[in-house]
Amino acid sequence: MHPAPSVILFTVLSGMGFGLLATLGFGLLPVTGWAALLFYGVGYALAVAGLLASTFHLGNPQRALRAFTQWRSSWLSREGWASVASLLLMAPVAAGAVFMGRLMPVLGGLAAVLCLVTVLTTSMIYAQLKTVPRWNHWTTPALFFGHAVAGGALLAGLGNAPVLLLLLGLFMALSFRTGDRRFADRGHTLATATGLRGGAVRSFAPPHTGTNYLMREMIHVVGRKxxxxxxxxALLCVSVLPALVLLALPSGLVAIALAAALHLAGALVGRWLFFAEAEHVVGLYYGRR
Amino acid sequence: MTTLPPPSEKKLGLVIDLDTCVGCHACVTACKGWNDQGYGAPLSDQDAWGPAPSGTFLNRVHSYEVTPEAGVAQLVHFPKSCLHCENAPCVTVCPTGASYKRAEDGIVLVNESACIGCGLCAWACPYGARELDQAAGVMKKCTLCVDRIYNENLPEVDRIPACVRTCPAGARHFGDLGDPDSAVSQLVAERGGIELMPEQGTKPVNRYLPPRPKDRLEETAPLAPLLDIKATGFAGWLDRLLDRI
Incomplete structure (x- = not known):
């Protein structure tokens, strides 16, 4: 699949942002005043920047509001609702912490759950696609969830962040490994795609000499080498290095900023791979994946 | 709504005969021609006369080579367009309700004025039947020429999809695959018509008729007797002598 910058930024930034907001909402980092402004500000900035980035690849973004209508059937629509609902519900919690020095555990907890639901709906946009076997698996929501939880804990500077980061790294390695086999395991071949029997089937000539939308969007082979x-x-930057930074440096904003920068870079590389390595079954018709 | 309607009794679709298709791409041209002037945004081209032309097509013809264990390879031309699946994954993923399946005849269509061009339906389709038009920014797909088949302004002979109307080989058939007595259903039954990628669970309406078994050409080599030269005379004696050592 084409690793479009807009969707990479969308999933990485909003995932981290909602992860941080969830951490704050659950009261795991009971900050108030200026500190709350900083942490909630970073959470909101990441989440909103990610959501805005997601609109960049739309052909007709002026109609984006229509995407709220089909929540009964569409994960993309549900993602829209969940993100807006969690950002709105988190607003009074953030305002209370920043301006009144008050924590709201019940409302915060509810908003935090919604934040995690948002991450889940984002992941289901990809995990629902049977056409991309690498994504069509429980590891996809689990991976997005792990990124949000570990990233949120890292940004909040929680003591258990190094452990969560290392667990995320292990899980990333696992999902890389299991994903490699899935296309073959599902049994999609050019023979099932064309129904042609009685011998080995190969693509002899493509429909056009040039490229097309399908090939640009779904048959991305550049960079796979x-x-x-x-x-x-990705594994080093997402997991090992930030965990080491957090353990080695004295805890504080500097350590968090350095670890977060490494983690963000690794997450972007990992998400680039998430798209670039994903093979769509339509590639079979073109004789490549 | 982008939830799927209950399965319709009428299932309009195409039956494509892979045995008859000669790979002339006339259906591609007819499709592009018709859909440039009627229903929805025209199918645009980018850099049409430049070094890297690309454009939107609702129907594309692939060519595949089938090589049996023994014998000669066979070339199969393979037109591919929307299969108007009963269990269309492109419909349920749509966030805006632009993508829908008609309850009355099962045709899958896009309401272009509601399409935000997110491209998710194209990702959900295993067959590559949907292409996002780069000029209009909306999703384009085969409409089964819904603006022809019910169009009473056209002579009756033309009330079939443009690709079917134009096919010079008679490789494309249009009809109701929900009716077991229809000509297309009988053709499918008679020729063992197949679904593409059935393991995806999309339940496509369109069917493909596999190529008929071909006569096997015997290994012919008209020059073979000339190669079987028997040496005579001195050369023959040498030949026998050398064989013996």
Missing amino acids: HALKLRVI
Whole structure:
């Protein structure tokens, strides 16, 4: 799949933002006043920046409000509702902490649950697609969830952040490994795609000499040759290095900022791979994946 | 609504005969021609006369080579367009309700004025039947020429999809696949018509008729007797001698 910057930024930034907001909402970091302004501000900025980025790839963004209508059937629509609902519900919690120095555990907890639901709906946009076997698995929501929880804990500077980061790294490695086999395991081949029997089938000639939307969007092969190196870089930056930074440096904003920068870079690389390595079954018709 | 309607009794669709298709791409041209002038945004091209032309098509013809264990390879031309699936995944993923399946005849359509161009329906389709028009920013797909098949302003002979009307080989058939007595259903039954990628669970309406078994060409080599030269005379004696050592 084409690793469009808009969707990479959308899923990474909003995932981290909602993860941080959830951490704050659950009262795991009971901050008030200026500190609350900083933490809630970062959470909101990341979540909103991510959501705005998601509109960049739309063909007709002026109609984006229509995306709220089909929540009964569409995960993308549910994602819209969940993100707006959690941001709105979190607003009084944030305002209370910043301006009145008051914590609201009940409302905060509710908003935090909604934040995690938002991350889940985001992941289901990808996990629901049977056409992309690598995504169509419980590891996709689990991976997005893990990113949000570990990223949120890291940004909030929680003591258990290094452990969560290392667990996330292990899970990323697991999902890389299991994802590699899934296309073959599902049994999609050019023979099932065309129904042609009685011999080995291969693509002889594509429909057009040039490229097309389907090939640009769903048959992304550029950069896959570096996939293994990028996986290592992603794992190191997402998990190992920020965990080491948090353990080695004295706790404080500097350590958090350095670890978060590494983590963000790793998450962007990991999400680039999430798209670039995902193979769509339509590639079979074009004789490549 | 982008929830799917209950299965309709009438299931309009195409039956494509892979045995007859000669790969002339006339259906591609006819489709592009018709859909440039009627229903919805025209199918645009980018850099049409430049070095890297690309454009929106609702129907594309692939060519595949089938090589049996023994014998010669066979070339199969393979037109592919929307299969108007009963269990259309492109419909349920749509966040705006632009993508829908008609309850009365099962045609899958896009309401372009509601489409935000997010592209998710194209991702959900296993067959590559949907393309986002780069000029209009809306999703385009085969309409089964819904603006022809019910159009009483056209002569009756033309009230079929443009691709079917134009096919010079008679490889494309249009009809009601929900009616077991229809000509297309009987053709499917007779020729063992198949679904594409049935493991995706999309239950496509369109069917493909597999190529008929071909006569096997015997291994012919008209020059073979000339190669079987028997050496005579001195050369023959040498040949026998060398064989013996």
